Amino acid sequence: xxxxxxxxxxxxxxxxxxxxxxxxxxxxxxxxxxxxxxxxxxxxxxxxxxxxxxxxxxxxxxxxxxxxxxxxxxxxxxxxxxxxxxxxxxxxxxxxxxxxxxxxxxxxxxxxxxxxxxxxxxxxxxxxxxxxxxxxxxxxxxxxxxxxxxxxxxxxxxxxxxxxxxxxxxxxxxxxxxxxxxxxxxxxxxxxxxxxxxxxxxxxxxxxxxxxxxxxxxxxxxxxxxxxxxxxxxxxxxxxxxxxxxxxxxxxxxxxxxxxxxxxxxxxxxxxxxxxxxxxxxxxxxxxxxxxxxxxxxxxxxxxxxxxxxxxxxxxxxxxxxxxxxxxxx
Amino acid sequence: xxxxxxxxxxxxxxxxxxxxxxxxxxxxxxxxxxxxxxxxxxxxxxxxxxxxxxxxxxxxxxxxxxxxxxxxxxxxxxxxxxxxxxxxxxxxxxxxxxxxxxxxxxxxxxxxxxxxxxxxxxxxxxxxxxxxxxxxxxxxxxxxxxxxxxxxxxxxxxxxxxxxxxxxxxxxxxxxxxxxxxxxxxxxxxxxxxxxxxxxxxxxxxxxxxxxxxxxxxxxxxxxxxxxxxxxxxxxxxxxxxxxxxxxxxxxxxxxxxxxxxxxxxxxxxxxxxxxxxxxxxxxxxx
Numbered sequence: 001x002x003x004x005x006x007x008x009x010x011x012x013x014x015x016x017x018x019x020x021x022x023x024x025x026x027x028x029x030x031x032x033x034x035x036x037x038x039x040x041x042x043x044x045x046x047x048x049x050x051x052x053x054x055x056x057x058x059x060x061x062x063x064x065x066x067x068x069x070x071x072x073x074x075x076x077x078x079x080x081x082x083x084x085x086x087x088x089x090x091x092x093x094x095x096x097x098x099x100x101x102x103x104x105x106x107x108x109x110x111x112x113x114x115x116x117x118x119x120x121x122x123x124x125x126x127x128x129x130x131x132x133x134x135x136x137x138x139x140x141x142x143x144x145x146x147x148x149x150x151x152x153x154x155x156x157x158x159x160x161x162x163x164x165x166x167x168x169x170x171x172x173x174x175x176x177x178x179x180x181x182x183x184x185x186x187x188x189x190x191x192x193x194x195x196x197x198x199x200x201x202x203x204x205x206x207x208x209x210x211x212x213x214x215x216x217x218x219x220x221x222x223x224x225x226x227x228x229x230x231x232x233x234x235x236x237x238x239x240x241x242x243x244x245x246x247x248x249x250x251x252x253x254x255x256x257x258x259x260x261x262x263x264x265x266x267x268x269x270x271x272x273x274x275x276x277x278x279x280x281x282x283x284x285x286x287x288x289x290x291x292x293x294x295x296x297x298x299x300x301x302x303x304x305x306x307x308x309x310x311x312x313x314x315x316x317x318x319x320x321x322x323x324x325x326x327x328x329x330x
Numbered sequence: 331x332x333x334x335x336x337x338x339x340x341x342x343x344x345x346x347x348x349x350x351x352x353x354x355x356x357x358x359x360x361x362x363x364x365x366x367x368x369x370x371x372x373x374x375x376x377x378x379x380x381x382x383x384x385x386x387x388x389x390x391x392x393x394x395x396x397x398x399x400x401x402x403x404x405x406x407x408x409x410x411x412x413x414x415x416x417x418x419x420x421x422x423x424x425x426x427x428x429x430x431x432x433x434x435x436x437x438x439x440x441x442x443x444x445x446x447x448x449x450x451x452x453x454x455x456x457x458x459x460x461x462x463x464x465x466x467x468x469x470x471x472x473x474x475x476x477x478x479x480x481x482x483x484x485x486x487x488x489x490x491x492x493x494x495x496x497x498x499x500x501x502x503x504x505x506x507x508x509x510x511x512x513x514x515x516x517x518x519x520x521x522x523x524x525x526x527x528x529x530x531x532x533x534x535x536x537x538x539x540x541x542x543x544x545x546x547x548x549x550x551x552x553x554x555x556x557x558x559x560x561x562x563x564x565x566x567x568x569x570x571x572x573x574x575x576x577x578x579x580x581x582x583x584x585x586x587x588x589x590x591x592x593x594x595x596x597x598x599x600x601x602x603x604x605x606x607x608x609x610x611x612x613x614x615x616x617x
Binding site: 112 | 505506507509510511512513514515516517520524525528529
């Protein structure tokens with residue numbers, strides 16, 4: 001693909017011990033939240049990470065920022081080994097990667113003014129004099145479409161959409177290259193979602209940002225992303241450019257997800273059967289392909305053998321023994 | 331959302347506080363006691379230690395407004411000076427308990443793991459003593475006197491504050507705004523001082539005010555038992571104690587300081603309740 005990846009993730013794994021904690025209890029097992037994920041992010045692109053609740057997509061985002069310590073695997077940001085950084089170097093890294101959180105109501109300290117919230121990253125990293133910081137705060141708040149007079153107010157005085165704009169201003173404060181947006185619009189009204197998404201697009205052009213956009217909403221992802229990765233039970237099952245993914249999903253799970261998008265005109269898309277059953281417990285994932293218990297196309301091989309994420313033609317990768325394009329043309 | 335609401339209401343908190351007559355009564359009582367303590371030399375009509383042997387156990391509303399005790403010392407003056415001891419001990423012990431409790435609670439709640447277990451077992455140990463016994467043991471160990479009484483009461487109150495703070499810290503540290511601060515590169519010190527402490531401080535302050543009443547009673551109890559402040563320093567507990575031999579002949583010697591303790595405890599309780607209602611919108615529903 002085009003040039004060097006900005007962020008590359010290799011075999012990233014995050015297991016949570018599932019145990020009754022204490023000295024006397026041994027760990028009962030492990031929740032495999034993220035289970036061997038490989039992913040490359042290229043400068044300037046928007047990568048969408050989709051999947052059901054609990055599939056590990058947020059955990060992946062938090063591992064990249066070192067908010068969680070991964071169990072195994074590697075993360076490289078440009079030429080740095082993210083997982084080896086400590087103290088000062090880790091802090092310097094965080095200048096380049098910022099996060100926008102899902103819930104704009106809980107991601108802001110209720111006791112701080114907007115000025116404090118937006119300016120905190122500048123203070124932490126000691127960027128410029130007080131006057132320079134103030135100028136930067138003023139320009140940031142305008143960039144996200146708010147007024148400088150909002151700066152002296154408190155978060156509770158704003159709506160969800162405005163608060164998410166404030167979060168974005170804060171994330172932009174350090175001029176990061178990568179922004180991890182963890183479900184940034186799922187807590188907002190649909191009418192506000194479009195505004196925030198458009199703001200993200202504008203900002204990307206203005207500041208050459210790379211986005212890792214985590215969402216469970218395929219229509220939102222479609223609006224924004226260049227490439228999309230589908231996660232299931234801690235694993236990436238398909239990575240494809242947007243157009244290919246939406247027109248011809250290769251993994252049965254992707255197809256089922258697309259089929260679950262509600263449409264106004266029911267005839268527009270062929271009705272697919274809803275996915276049977278629930279996602280298996282990540283504590284005890286099924287052997288073979290993690291998706292086989294719910295898959296309509298499962299064969300014997302799927303119950304025995306784990307499919308690897310292999311690149312196919314036209315720059316997509318699928319983790320399936322029998323990708324859909326091969327044996328089901330429709 | 332409650333946190334935002336709490337903050338919104340903070341601006342109106344003073345107004346709400348002043349609207350509640352009981353809180354105002356509490357505030358007036360506490361302010362009166364404080365003024366007495368601060369201006370004791372000006373307000374007291376006599377030297378509290380001066381003995382007027384001809385006026386032993388004289389009745390109130392005679393030569394002395396509140397009468398005199400068994401050595402002929404003016405009870406009003408001793409009461410006013412006694413407020414000093416009560417307040418010093420109450421404030422001092424709360425400061426010790428708050429400082430220690432916040433330190434232990436924050437370290438324990440923020441660090442978690444073994445550190446948390448170790449500190450909390452230590453607090454459990456302190457809590458498992460009957461409170462008076464603990465204070466007696468501490469005073470016996472350190473010796474009596476204003477400072478040691480304060481220390482003993484402070485240590486006695488410390489575990490309660492530590493637990494309260496720990497629980498708040500444990501819930502706050504998982505809030506998204508703390509994660510957001512960490513993602514921005516904030517150090518643990520910054521997170522604790524800028525994000526965690528300001529968000530739990532108001533309920534702790536309310537509880538501390540309510541606790542002042544307990545501290546005053548505790549000081550009186552210790553002084554009554556002769557373990558607290560030593561004569562001739564006037565203290566309300568010691569005054570009750572010294573009058574108990576003449577309870578039949580001169581009840582005012584014991585009952586007047588008893589009444590003062592009651593008023594002080596009432597004042598701090600009303601003030602604390604008022605602060606709680608004013609700061610916590612959830613309590614306001616039927617108020």
